[in-house]
Amino acid sequence: MKTLPMYTLGIDVGSTTSKCVILKDGKELVGKALVDAGTGTHGPEEVLAALFENAAVDRSQIRYSVATGYGRQAEGIANSDMSELSCHAKGAQYLLKGVKTVIDIGGQDIKVLGIDNGMLVSFQMNDKCAAGTGRFLELMAKVLRVSVEELSDMGMKSKKPAQISSTCTVFAESEVISQLSKGTSVNDIAAGVHRSVASKVTGLAHRVGLLEPVLMTGGVSKNRDVVRAIEEQMKCKIQTSELSQYAGAIGAAIYAYQKAKKLDA
C-alpha cells in the first residue's frame, strides 16, 4: 500500500525577513515564501499567507511545524522551535551535501557553523555589534544613495577597493562619507564595504576552524562581490545556492519531519 506523503513546515523569523518552506517527506521542496518583515511585525503571518496562496499543499495537510530565528518563540507560530544554529546547519546540508563550514550573514547576525559527520560541532556568532551584517550593508547603501541590491554589481566593477574599517558600523559610515568627499568612486567604496564584511566573517570563520566545502547562506549570499571578497580573504571557494536565504526554514522543516516521525512511531 502506498504511504501518504508527510508535509512539514519550517518557518524562519529573522530580524528583517520571514521565510518559510514546505517539505514533502522531509526531502522535496514543494513550497516557499519570503517577506521583508521579521520578528515583532506581521511578517510571520504574512509569509504563511503567501506560502499557502501559492503552494500545492493545503494548510490542513501540514503534519508538524518548527520555527527558528529570533522570532521563533512567538505565540502560536509553530508546534515547536529550534535554534537557528541547528536549523541552518541542517538546511545547509540539504543544500550542499558534505558541507563542513556554513557562513550565514543575516540582518543582524553573522554565524559560522562547523559541521562534522552531519552534526553541528562548533559555532561562533557576532555579539553586540552589527558590523558586517545585512544591517551594515543597508546603512552603507543608504549613505551611497543606492539600493542594497545594487551594491553587488557596483562592487564587481571596482578597480581599487577603498579601505573601510570593519570595527564599528557607525565609524564605517563616517569613513564612507569621508571617502565620498575625497572623490572616491562609489564602486570602489562599495567594494571596500564588502571587504570590510569579509574581514569580519573571516575572523569568525577561523575561530571555528575553516574546513571546505563552505556554503554561504542568508540574504547577503546574493551579493556576489561579498562572496568574492570572502573567497579572497579566506582563500577558499565559497558556494552559494538559490535557496540560500531559506536554509534556516529548510532545516526547520527537516527537523519538523524528524519530530513528526518520532511522534508517529
Next chain:
Amino acid sequence: MIGKVVSNIMAETTETKAAETAAPAKPKKKASPAAEKLKAIVQKSYEDAWDAKKRGELVGWSTSKFPCEIYAAFGLNVVYPENLAAAVAAQHDGERMCSIAEDLGYDADLCAYERINLALAHGYETTASKHFPQPDFVLCCNNGCNCFTKWYETVARLRNVPIVMLDVPYHNQTGASQAQVEYMKAQFWDCIHQLEEITGKKFDEKKFEEACAVANENSRLWHKVCDYCQYEPSPLSGFDLFNHMADMITCRCRPEVGEAFKELIAEYDENIKNGESTLPFKENYRIMLEGIPCWPHLKNLFKPLKENGINVTAVVYAPAFGFEYSNMDEMCQVYCKTAGAVCIEEGTNWREELCRDNKVDGILVHYNRSCKAWSGYMPEMQRRWQKELGVPVAAFDGDQADPRNFNMANYETRAQGLVEAMAERRAAKEEA
C-alpha cells in the same frame, strides 16, 4: 484570514503540542541546613568587621586570593570587595554603582567589581542588603589578575590607607618556577613586616601555623565538596558551588567553615543513598560553565538550563579557592595557580581534567566583559577543548556584575544551540 492561517496550523496539532508540553509540577529545591550555615558564616564575617570597627580596631579590604593565613596570624578582620560586589550585582544595584563610578571618571571598560568597589570607596552606599566598613588598610595579591594592582592602589590613595602588595607574576610555563617561589616567599616576609608596622603587633608564628592548618583542612573539605559533582547523577546542583565558595573566599581560615562542609558532605552522601539532589529538576545533561556567573542575570542564566535539564557539574572557578599545601614552597606554588595567572596550556589541561572527571556532555563559556584577561584566551581554549574532549562548546557575551553587557536573546540562542548539539551527539552515540 492571516490570523486564521496561523491558528489553523496550530489547531490541528493542538493535541500533539498538549501531549508534548504538558506542564510539569514546579520543581522544588531541597532545603540544606549546611548551606544555610555556610551563608550565616559569611554574614557573620561582615558583622564581625562592623563590630571591630565599632571597637576601634583595624579592618582591611582584601583581594579574594591574598593568603589569608598571613593576616589571620595578626587576628585581623578583613572583608572582600569582590564578594560584596557580587552581592550588589545579584541584588540588582550593579548598574547604578557602575554608573556612579563612570560618572566619577572611571572607564566603563574596567572590571565591574572594581567599578562597584570604587563607588563604595568614594563613599557611595549600595541598596544591597550587605555592607562593610571602609578600610584601614588594603591587601592586594594580583594572582587573580593585574586589574587588582591599580584597583587597590586607587582605593589606598582614595582612603589614604596603606597597601600591602603581594605580586604574583603570570607564569608562562606549567607550575611556578623556583625563582618565582623565592620571590613569593620574600614578599611574604615583606607583607608580614608591613602588617607588624600597621598593627603594632608582632607576627605570631603559632597563630600563622594554626591558620595554615585550618585553611588547609577547609580546602581539603572544599575540594571534596566540589568532587561530588563527579557522581552521575550529581547529588548537587553545580550552581550551589558558586554560593558555597563565598565561604572559601571570605572565611578560609575559620574552622566553622570546615564543620559546615562536613555537614554538607553528609547531606550529599544522604542524597546519593536516596537518589536525590539539590538540583530542582532531573539531570539530563551535564556541562562545564566556564567563567564567573552573570550575577545580575542568574535567573536568566538558569532558565534554559532548567528547561533542558542541564546541570553545571564542572566549574574551575569554585575549586580554585581551595589551597592545599604541606610546606612554604608548596604554599607559594598553590597561590600562583589561579585562573588568571596560569598559561594557556595549564589552564586548558586544568579544565579538560575537570571535564573528564566530572563527565560533561558540553561546555558553556561566558565571555565576561569585566574580565578581559580571563575571556581573552577563551576562544583558543574552546578550540582545544572541542578537539581534545569531542564535546560541543558554546559561548555567550555577558558580564559578572554589569547587567548592560548581557543580552537574553543572544544567550538563549546559544544555549539552545548547545542543547541541540548535545542531543544530536547523544542520539548518534545511541544509534552507533
